[in-house]
Amino acid sequence: MLGAAGAFIGMSVVAGLLVTAAVTPAIAVTGMAANNSIGVFEGLPEYLNVDQLAQPTTIYAKNGDQDVPLATFYSQNRLPVAFDQISQAAKDAAIAGEDPRFYTHGGVDIQGTVRGVLSTVAGGGVQGGSSITQQYVKNVLLQKCEALPVKTKEQKATYQQCVDDSTGVSPDRKVKEMKYAIGIEKKYTKDQILVGYLNIAGFGGTVYGIEAAAHYYYNTTAAALTPAQAASLIAIVNEPTSLKIDNPDSETNGAANGYAKNKERRDYILQKMYQYKRITKAQYDESVKTPIQPVITPSERGCQTAGGSAYFCDYVQKIILNDPTFGADEDTRASNFNRGGYKIYTSLDLQLQQVAESTINSYVPQAYDRADLGGVLVGVQPGTGRVLYMAQNKTYSQDPEILNQGKQYTSVNYATDQNYGGSNGFQVGSTYKVFTLAEWLKQGHSLNETVNANVRTYDQSKFKDTCPGAAWGGPWKPTNDSSGEEGIRSAQNATTNSINTAFVAMAYQLDLCEIKKDAEAFGVHTATGSPLDTNPASVLGTNNIAPLTMATAFAGIANNGMTCSPIAIDKIVDGNGKEIAPPATKCTQSVDPAIANTMAKALQGPIQNGTAANMNRTGKDMLGKTGTTDGNEQLWLVASTTKVAGAYWVGNISGHVDMRRIYPTHGTTPAIARTAVMRTMMTAAVGKYGGDDFPAAPDKLTRGVQVALPDLTGKTPDEAKSILTGLGLDSADGGPQDSVAPAGTISATDPAAGTQVSKGTVITLFTSNGSLVPVPNVVGQKYGDALAALTAAGFKVKTNGGNSPTATVQAQDPAGNAPAKPGTEVTLTLAAPAAPPTQGTGG
Known part of the structure; x- marks a missing residue:
């Protein structure tokens, strides 16, 4: 028997002996030529590349200064540990049960191999004899197979061939396994191989590695395993499917019969541990008497474990799956995500998230009998794009059976774009008007400048749209949300009161294509990725856009016009402890800061x-x-401070229910309640992050360039319009009015002559109907003369008493030269007539 040191020196000799002693007998049975297997052996690479083990990925959220786990993902539940983090009992159990001569052979146990070959000759297949190193090799090869995609038929076939090549019963596979084992022993120490084996081994189901097995089966750690527990877990490795101890209802290895099959194997391992003096007699006796009593502690995985934060979790997962940084294709990215052991530290603020969840749940029920109701609260940080909260009124699930239980469940994230788990988006209504406002200001107009907001019919072909392919036509008569919103309206008034007809009038003076470009500059896009529409109605918000997109755009307005694309990940650390650069925000100056500050x-x-x-x-x-x-x-x-921007959407997921005619919660409609919802959310945001004053808007964009309105009285309408155009002012017809001016000429303006107005302001022109004449001024005249003058001018006369022709007129009403209709009664105030002179008498 070669010792460990001798194995490293004489490995080529061992290899030759193995081919001769171990492989040839098996080849004899199968009919394969020995020289073929020798060729296979010699042609193999000496070293096997050991890839990183599949490890769980964990997503973290922020709770104050702490990063707390949000959800875990894995294809193999594995928690790799170091050699000194595994109890000696577990190491001894593995060696005693699987490879007693582990520390003395050179990678292949000749004695065990010969025994396995003899078994093969008797049974007709290659069996047994694998050392721990060989089992490690097999698992390493199998890990490479597990990383392969299996979506298509061809991929499944490739995967199965890989598995067969790694685990199949054939002399060639056994020869490959031996060669790799020899190479592994040259490259790694025995302790490294043993800990690698204990970390890679399967323990039934999705449980891999001794640490995950200790947690799952006994709710403990690998370091704390007792001899009985360790032997029970190592027993599972021998036959993971039939010896695992998490199925109490199993007929052959369930709790009812004390997990008999596992106990039988466990006690065999304990006996070997005692035989090789790894435990004392007392420990052995105590261990075999110990019943197998697992404490099953599942490691839950997936976003459904994240509660109300599940949709944010799903968003983070989709970010990884969509980003080429994490793999060349989606299958590779999915494999890396589920196997790469990433620690993903996100931007989610659990304190704001809790407010968002409680608020949305309070105001928007998960299920409602009168509408298929949806609601979202989502917030981002201006200047960074960090997504701070994301909540919606549903329970997250990917399970078809659960999804069929009712409308309170969905896997669709209403806050995001379709490619990130989201819906098709929703029409955004008047929130889109901010982009018309941006273009209005860019073109030199001001907030004080007015437009004609009267309801009227437009010829859509008259709207300017320079986008390629744009061709609009036909009549369009936009109206307002409420009556009484017509008339001459400033851009500020139109924004404050969200007057549709005013914004259409503003857009009529602009280029619809440029309005679209302004929206895009603020990061706005449809949720499906299709181009933004530029038809005239689009200025009132007919595009389908995700709430996260609108929150991002408003954050850009509040951030001096600098829009930063949303990000959800602050830092990523892979399974080896190496940082991976997360997707970064892209900040763009959407409009000049002066424009943004005026917006x-x-x-x-x-x-x-x-x-x-x-x-x-x-x-x-x-x-x-x-x-x-x-x-x-x-x-x-949608609202924003300089520190936090938030969007609230509530409406129909499907159907056409009026949100002003239902009363789902709080005894009020969603239309009325939205102010309360955002007040709660933004108050919490300000409480956590504060907020600064917005920079002052320049005077030229608020008041505009000021001009003095001239006196246009007596001018013809054409002359008046020409004068106003020359001054940069617009005009509207105020209709005829009673006036002393010649009929058909300008009688008055609104604002009045002499008023300072902004360029672009709409001046209302009134024309005279010639129905008034000036009242003659008769003050100071004798009553007789005054009566004649007034009567000749067509007026009636009344006095305050008396009618002496010689009485003097002291006052008149209407006053002299005042305009009045002929026939109007003029009241005269007369002085008493003078007394005649007295004639003297002689005395």
């Missing part, structure tokens, strides 16, 4: 006194915008 100013309007009034009670600057689609089927509220 932020405008978007404070809806929260301060507009469609989301009373949402912000934090005392910090906050911007936001509501969104409501046709029929009130989808509702949105």
